[in-house]
Amino acid sequence: MTPEAVAVVIPAHNEQALLPRALAAVHAAARHPALVRTRVAVVVAADSCLDDTAGVARRAGAVVVPLRCHNPGRSRAAAVLRALDVLGVPETGVWIASTDADSAVPRDWLAFQLARAEEGWDAVVGTVAVTRWPPVPGLATRHHRLYHATRPAGGLPWRHPHVHGANLGVTATAYRKAGGFPPLPVGEDHGLVTALERGGHRVLRTSDCPVETSSRLRPRAAGGFGRDLAALAGLTGRAGLAVEGEPAG
Numbered sequence: 001m002t003p004e005a006v007a008v009v010i011p012a013h014n015e016q017a018l019l020p021r022a023l024a025a026v027h028a029a030a031r032h033p034a035l036v037r038t039r040v041a042v043v044v045a046a047d048s049c050l051d052d053t054a055g056v057a058r059r060a061g062a063v064v065v066p067l068r069c070h071n072p073g074r075s076r077a078a079a080v081l082r083a084l085d086v087l088g089v090p091e092t093g094v095w096i097a098s099t100d101a102d103s104a105v106p107r108d109w110l111a112f113q114l115a116r117a118e119e120g121w122d123a124v125v126g127t128v129a130v131t132r133w134p135p136v137p138g139l140a141t142r143h144h145r146l147y148h149a150t151r152p153a154g155g156l157p158w159r160h161p162h163v164h165g166a167n168l169g170v171t172a173t174a175y176r177k178a179g180g181f182p183p184l185p186v187g188e189d190h191g192l193v194t195a196l197e198r199g200g201h202r203v204l205r206t207s208d209c210p211v212e213t214s215s216r217l218r219p220r221a222a223g224g225f226g227r228d229l230a231a232l233a234g235l236t237g238r239a240g241l242a243v244e245g246e247p248a249g
Helices: 019-030 053-059 072-087 109-118 139-147 172-177 188-198 225-232
Strands: 005-012 039-047 063-067 094-098 123-125 168-171 203-205 211-213
Touching (some): 005 019, 019 039, 019 109, 039 053, 063 072, 123 188, 139 225, 168 172
Parallel strands (some): 005 039, 005 094
Antiparallel strands (some): 094 168, 123 168
16 A cells, blocks of 8 residues: 555643644654655544643644543544545545654654555554653663563564554554444554454554653543553552553453
């Protein structure tokens, strides 16, 4: 597949503080030389926001879908539908890239995903990295040990077990065939990837292009990566690092 258009989708709930950095990173990725002939639509699903998330997104040039569902799965799905409508091209030429409002993608993020699409992959499941840690003794070390527990030695490719809505890409055709993001309050990213794999789609799990994400210990979503960090920091009763989108323990 050679994508002619890209839909970047970002769910957001009261994210006026962190969203500007996320959108600046996405726009930088969209300006990569590899995308000079590729249309890019950036859509923010502003879900049940009480702050200026929608205004921040619009001023940054993003399309906004206002929602009141308190549901990341519905938010991501609504953003995808709006992006496909904005792009107005056949789904066979569209790549869907998902990230989060508290994350910052690298400049080659979209170029990397589109190159994998041209290699024949239906989806790219990436990893995340934290560079700004809260002052909790040992938290970074504990997280790194658990997150990278399955990484092979010797620099071999890592088919990691993680799923992050902050770093996920899929062809629009495979997305539709897999049923899209399920309407879940947590785990919609994992649900989509599971459906893609069960449907026989070519899914690349790679750590080659990680996305920087927040280390906040009181995340907007009820579960996932932030919940795992809070557990490692001793702020919740749940122990262990789950694959994002799956229950811990």
